[in-house]
Amino acid sequence: MRRRDFLRTGTLILCGTVGSSLPDSLLQEFFYYAWSWEKWRAITGATPQKYHSDQIGKRELVDLLNRGGGRISTPQEWIARREEIKHLLLQVMGNFPSLTTMLNPRIVEEKEFESFTRRKVLYTSEPGDEIPAYLFLPKDGIKKHPAVLCPHQTNPYGKREAAGIDGNPSMALAPRLAQRGYVVLAPDEICFGERHNPLLGHYGEAIAFYRKHKEWSVAGKMIWDKSRAIDYLWTLDEVDPQRIGAIGHSHGAYGSLHAAAFDDRIRVVAASCGFTTFRADGNTFRWSHATPLLPKLGFYLGGREMTWETFQQFKLAEVDQVPFDWHHILALIAPRPLFLSVALDDEVFPHGESVREEVLPRLESVYELYRSAEKLEAHFFRGGHSFPDEAQQRAFAWLDRWLKGQQR
Secondary structure, eight states: OOOTTTOOOOOOOOOOOOOTTTTHHHHHHBBBBOOOHHHHHHHOOOOOOOOOTTTTTOOOOOOTEEETTTOOHHHHHHHHHHHHHHHHHHHHHHHOSSSSOOOOOOOEEEEOOSHHHEEEEEEEETTTTTEEEEEEOOOOOOSSEEEEEEOOOTHHHHHHHTTTSSSSSGGGGHHHHHTOOOEEEEOOOOTGGGGGGGGBBTTTTTHHHHHHOOTTOOHHHHHHHHHHHHHHHTTTTTTTEEEEEEEETHHHHHHHHHHHHHHHTOOEEEEESSOOHHHOSOOOHHHHHHSSGGGGGGGTTTTOOOOTTGGGGGOOOOGGGOOOOOOHHHHHHSOOOEEEEEEEOOOOSSOHHHHHIIIIHHHHHEEEEEEEEOGOOOOOOOESSOOHHHHHHHHHHHHHHHHHOOOO
């Protein structure tokens, strides 16, 4: 997706890891004071929609290459199928803004390190919505660098954790990538970091967002914000615009995957512990109620009363009516390089085996259509909801392979 045609087309763990050692002043941000699905519905007046999809009513993930009783056998035929999937996803996510605004980028802070310069920058996503981010510029004498978008996981520190300033040191991906020769941009996501008011509680800002954007979704907003991040990277003399990737864990992982599905300027993705299929998960509570990411999926919960302590006990028949699943989203990335690190014992996104047994085979058929099987790779491990060193090194090597041409 080019920049302009983009416009047309029992736990406190929330899709991420929150350490129990957080001080009370930070932990309170993970309670719900403002956000609720019921408030979203009252604000938007949303009602259940009818969708057209061959996935509706099926527990097993459909074969994406079956279309209208026939079999897709060429990349040209896949293009039409791909557009159908995009249209379906946008019915749930909401359409993107019809107009862009000026980026108005500026540097507000700069700090020198031995191997890179770190800047704090601001750029505009929408009118009245400035995104703070940390930009890392390698000091290696190279004129043009590959660049990596590095969104953070679910945590109150936002970009500061990805930048290695606060939070879990193992999640400080940005400085490690800068040391490997990448220009890195680590922004605050909506509802996190400097884009969060702790008095509103966890995801409290989503209420104001939905008052302004009744037909959109926070997941769609995150995609848009990442497209603006790439717009910003394109303005930098230090960046080769043809070599931009994305990497993230948990919240940063599914955010990167969503963005790459809709913006083909992201040439390669490495994602850690970012999802499990809706059908293997058993319901959509985490996406529609515990978070405001895709609230339209809340209509598939069958009216059951669930909490974070109980929702994983419910396997609802209604989930089979969700018109798409994660293989639809990931297939939009093909044939660009995609690396998935998946924990088979993930306590946040359980049933990781569904990725290996159901998602990958259906993705492989799409990549094989392009004769690009080598551009799809998955790493499975046991170690819970984490991005351990071995997985990180595999992910970094994946970025090196496709953004630096370092073949293994």
